[in-house]
Amino acid sequence: MMSAAPGRGAAALLRGSQRVYLQCTRSSTSLLRTTATTTPSLSLPPRRTFATEATATSPIPEQPTTSQPPPTPGSGPSPYHIKSALILTRPPLLTRLPTPFESAFYLYQKRLNERLVAPFRKDYYFKQDTAHDLEWRIKLKERHGVPAKDIGRYNPRGRMAWNDEVLVGSTASSAEALTEALLKDAEVRVSEDGELIAPEEIVPVEKPMPRRTEADEKNEKTRLDRKLDETLYLVVKNGKTKQWGFPVGQVTTEEALHHTAARALEEAAGVNMNTWIVGRVPVAHQIIDPEIEPETKKLVKRGDKIFYLKGRIMAGQADLSGNAQGLTEFRWLTSKEMEKVLPKSVWESVKGMVELR
Amino acid sequence: MSSTTATLLPSLRALTTRLFSRPSPLPSSILSKCQFSTTSPTLALSKASIAKLGPKSQPGKGSSKASGAKGGQTTRRSKRKGEVVRDPRMINLLRHFAILSPQRIPAPLRMARNRYLRHWTIHRAWLLFRRQQREAREKTWMRQYQSMNRACEELRLTSGPGTREEGYLFRMAMEKKGVYGLKGVPIEYARAQTETPARVPWDHEWKRD
Numbered sequence: 419m420m421s422a423a424p425g426r427g428a429a430a431l432l433r434g435s436q437r438v439y440l441q442c443t444r445s446s447t448s449l450l451r452t453t454a455t456t457t458p459s460l461s462l463p464p465r466r467t468f469a470t471e472a473t474a475t476s477p478i479p480e481q482p483t484t485s486q487p488p489p490t491p492g493s494g495p496s497p498y499h500i501k502s503a504l505i506l507t508r509p510p511l512l513t514r515l516p517t518p519f520e521s522a523f524y525l526y527q528k529r530l531n532e533r534l535v536a537p538f539r540k541d542y543y544f545k546q547d548t549a550h551d552l553e554w555r556i557k558l559k560e561r562h563g564v565p566a567k568d569i570g571r572y573n574p575r576g577r578m579a580w581n582d583e584v585l586v587g588s589t590a591s592s593a594e595a596l597t598e599a600l601l602k603d604a605e606v607r608v609s610e611d612g613e614l615i616a617p618e619e620i621v622p623v624e625k626p627m628p629r630r631t632e633a634d635e636k637n638e639k640t641r642l643d644r645k646l647d648e649t650l651y652l653v654v655k656n657g658k659t660k661q662w663g664f665p666v667g668q669v670t671t672e673e674a675l676h677h678t679a680a681r682a683l684e685e686a687a688g689v690n691m692n693t694w695i696v697g698r699v700p701v702a703h704q705i706i707d708p709e710i711e712p713e714t715k716k717l718v719k720r721g722d723k724i725f726y727l728k729g730r731i732m733a734g735q736a737d738l739s740g741n742a743q744g745l746t747e748f749r750w751l752t753s754k755e756m757e758k759v760l761p762k763s764v765w766e767s768v769k770g771m772v773e774l775r
Numbered sequence: 776m777s778s779t780t781a782t783l784l785p786s787l788r789a790l791t792t793r794l795f796s797r798p799s800p801l802p803s804s805i806l807s808k809c810q811f812s813t814t815s816p817t818l819a820l821s822k823a824s825i826a827k828l829g830p831k832s833q834p835g836k837g838s839s840k841a842s843g844a845k846g847g848q849t850t851r852r853s854k855r856k857g858e859v860v861r862d863p864r865m866i867n868l869l870r871h872f873a874i875l876s877p878q879r880i881p882a883p884l885r886m887a888r889n890r891y892l893r894h895w896t897i898h899r900a901w902l903l904f905r906r907q908q909r910e911a912r913e914k915t916w917m918r919q920y921q922s923m924n925r926a927c928e929e930l931r932l933t934s935g936p937g938t939r940e941e942g943y944l945f946r947m948a949m950e951k952k953g954v955y956g957l958k959g960v961p962i963e964y965a966r967a968q969t970e971t972p973a974r975v976p977w978d979h980e981w982k983r984d
Binding site: 498511513521539542581629646668690698699700703705725729730732733771 | 788949960971972974
């Protein structure tokens with residue numbers, strides 16, 4: 419770990435730096451087995467094994483990284499608490515609504531397709547003189563002889579075949595018109611024994627549920643069935659600081675980041691959520707600088723290094739009762755709502771990981 | 776027609792007619808006569824069981840435009856008035872070939888000048904739309920990747936909690952245990968997006984057992 423000692427001047431720096439503790443570490447946990455732990459002067463390069471770039475031979479740090487304060491000699495442990503937070507997200511459950519241009523384009527393409535493909539062969543799909551065939555013929559007549567259900571009234575053959583474009587302002591391409599046409603076609607008009615079903619006896623087709631749910635209408639931000647076409651993020655409010663943030667926990671010596679994140683979520687929001695943490699790698703980080711007295715260079719208050727991990731929720735709901743961190747409320751917010759509610763430093767750290775929608 | 780016209784490449788229609796007209800020949804003889812080995816097992820079987828089929832199959836309109844084939848009408852069984860009763864599967868296939876033959880599929884589009892300009896405009900607009908979608912996606916990925924990269928770099932230079940050496944947590948994060956395997960990702964995560972929600976969009980009452 420300690421490279422070839424460069425010289426006397428650097429030794430003082432090395433003594434003071436955090437890396438001196440490399441020599442004191444329990445070497446059983448490190449992947450490297452070198453003789454460098456005993457003496458700083460080493461001619462052999464350490465044996466490199468998997469993922470050892472972190473503690474590979476490195477030159478003397480002439481200047482530490484700008485984010486850290488200058489190391490005070492003999493300062494002891496790091497001036498930062500290392501914390502792990504979990505950004506729990508509910509992925510969107512609905513597809514994106516097509517833009518008006520997309521809907522119009524799809525109708526245009528369907529009509530061109532109708533002009534270019536072989537005509538529809540009824541006899542391939544409907545056996546002659548069956549009830550199903552009779553039903554098809556009735557519906558075809560109501561569609562004025564157009565076999566396709568989603569292109570409106572257009573005949574690709576004949577003297578009006580050139581007229582395949584709809585006029586400006588037409589609603590033929592809208593999603594509502596399409597749904598209406600398909601639902602109307604889904605009704606059963608002829609019974610199994612070939613009898614026409616009277617209009618009052620036709621069983622209505624169950625319409626699909628609306629995209630805006632009840633939670634959307636009431637704008638209940640604690641519910642997870644709101645804004646189904648967008649990602650929702652769990653934010654919790656600290657009772658003492660009155661600030662919104664994410665469930666966070668301090669990393670202990672025996673844990674890695676993902677252990678701490680799972681523990682933090684469990685302690686904050688309960689276990690009745692079917693969640694999955696997406697791997698061990700952090701997706702965002704936030705550094706809160708420590709408070710150091712300028713004259714004496716003493717550490718007044720330790721800073722924080724918060725590493726955010728991403729988690730997904732598949733079922734359940736958060737429950738803040740019995741949490742030991744003083745959290746008072748939680749909300750499931752979209753990224754735009756989260757931007758308004760989070761403190762600026764938190765949002766600046768986290769905004770890199772949000773999804774498109 | 777029949778085998779007198781030994782065409783090198785018999786048309787699909789002629790082939791169909793021949794296949795369905797012979798009175799239950801052996802499967803091997805079919806293969807020797809036909810150029811294509813298009814006899815599927817089902818067709819061969821059907822040939823053998825044709826005799827079992829009574830004359831109940833309705834041809835529908837006997838004189839369909841496609842089955843008015845001039846060749847290969849060996850009358851297998853005649854109903855009243857000497858009407859040729861064909862196997863409906865043959866009629867189906869003949870009509871299929873008639874519609875899909877190269878002479879009969881619709882011609883390529885021809886457009887007048889302004890109509891073509893409108894089409895070209897729509898095409899360019901669509902390409903632009905796709906480009907916008909693509910670039911928004913790629914920007915998001917780049918942003919997310921950079922955020923992860925910066926976090927990992929910071930972690931790499933972090934001395935771990937307590938007495939852990941620099942980069943311990945980074946090395947823990949870079950391990951791939953459990954990522955590739957049967958229990959890597961829970962099956963509930965594979966919930967597809969739909970256009971409209973379920974009757975109960977979200978199970979708020981889920982409890983851990």
